[in-house]
Amino acid sequence: QVQLVESGGGVVQPGGSLRLSCLASGFTFSNYAMHWVRQAPGKGLEWVSIISFDAKNEYYADSVKGRFTVSRDSSKNTLYLQMNNLRTEDTAVYFCARDFGVIPDYYYYMDVWGKGTTVSVSS
Amino acid sequence: QSGLTQPPSVSGAPGQRVTISCTGTRYNLGAGFDVHWYQHVPGTAPKLLIYANNNRPSGVPDRFSGSKSGTSASLAITGLQVDDEAEYYCQAIDIGPGTYVVFGGGTKLTVL
Numbered sequence: 001q002v003q004l005v006e007s008g009g010g011v012v013q014p015g016g017s018l019r020l021s022c023l024a025s026g027f028t029f030s031n032y033a034m035h036w037v038r039q040a041p042g043k044g045l046e047w048v049s050i051i052s053f054d055a056k057n058e059y060y061a062d063s064v065k066g067r068f069t070v071s072r073d074s075s076k077n078t079l080y081l082q083m084n085n086l087r088t089e090d091t092a093v094y095f096c097a098r099d100f101g102v103i104p105d106y107y108y109y110m111d112v113w114g115k116g117t118t119v120s121v122s123s
Numbered sequence: 124q125s126g127l128t129q130p131p132s133v134s135g136a137p138g139q140r141v142t143i144s145c146t147g148t149r150y151n152l153g154a155g156f157d158v159h160w161y162q163h164v165p166g167t168a169p170k171l172l173i174y175a176n177n178n179r180p181s182g183v184p185d186r187f188s189g190s191k192s193g194t195s196a197s198l199a200i201t202g203l204q205v206d207d208e209a210e211y212y213c214q215a216i217d218i219g220p221g222t223y224v225v226f227g228g229g230t231k232l233t234v235l
C-alpha cells in the first residue's frame with residue numbers, strides 16, 4: 001500500500017545538525033512533488049518545504065530558509081531534510097507528505113502523510 | 124501568526140452536526156486559492172479530508188463536507204461519531220511575504 005516512513009529524528013544541541021529521511025513505497029516516487037511539515041509541541045501544523053518531482057525546484061518557509069535543505073533520491077525512493085544550525089524552536093515532529101498533483105503539476109496540498117519523526121533541540 | 128484563523132475548539136454530541144470555520148486573508152483564500160482540510164489524531168499520520176474546497180478523497184464518508192466563499196471556508200461534520208474526535212486543520216496556498224503554504228491553527232473537536 002502507499003506508505004511514507006520517516007526516520008532520523010533524535011536529540012541534538014542548539015547549533016547542531018540532523019538529517020531526516022522519508023522512505024516512500026507503494027507508488028512511483030519520481031512522479032510526485034514532496035513536502036515536509038512539522039508540528040511543535042502543543043502547536044499546530046507548520047509547512048516547512050517542498051521539492052518538485054524532478055528536484056529542480058525547492059521552496060522553504062522563512063523560518064528555515066538558509067538552514068534546511070530538502071533533497072530526494074529517486075533511485076532509493078527517499079526524501080531527505082538536512083537541518084543545520086538547529087534552534088530550540090525547531091523542536092517538533094516532522095512529517096513527510098506527498099503532494100496531491102502528479103507529474104508535472106504540484107498543487108501544494110498533501111494526500112499521503114507519514115507518522116512523523118521527533119526532533120528535539122536542547123542543551 | 125497564521126494566515127488562516129480557526130476556533131481553538133468545538134464540541135458536539137454523537138449524532139449532531141458541527142461546523143468548523145476557517146477565515147483567511149487577501150493573500151490566501153481571498154486571492155482565490157482553494158482550501159483543504161485535514162484530520163489529525165495525535166500520534167498518527169494526518170489525513171486529507173477535503174480538497175479543493177468541497178471534494179472528498181476516496182474513502183472519506185459523505186458526513187464530511189466543505190465550502191468556501193470569499194475569504195471564509197467551513198468544514199461540516201454531520202452524524203458525529205466518537206471516532207471523529209481529533210484536531211482539524213484548514214490549509215491553503217499563501218502569496219504573502221515569505222510564505223507558500225499556510226495551515227490554520229487547528230480546531231480540537233470533542234465528541235461529548
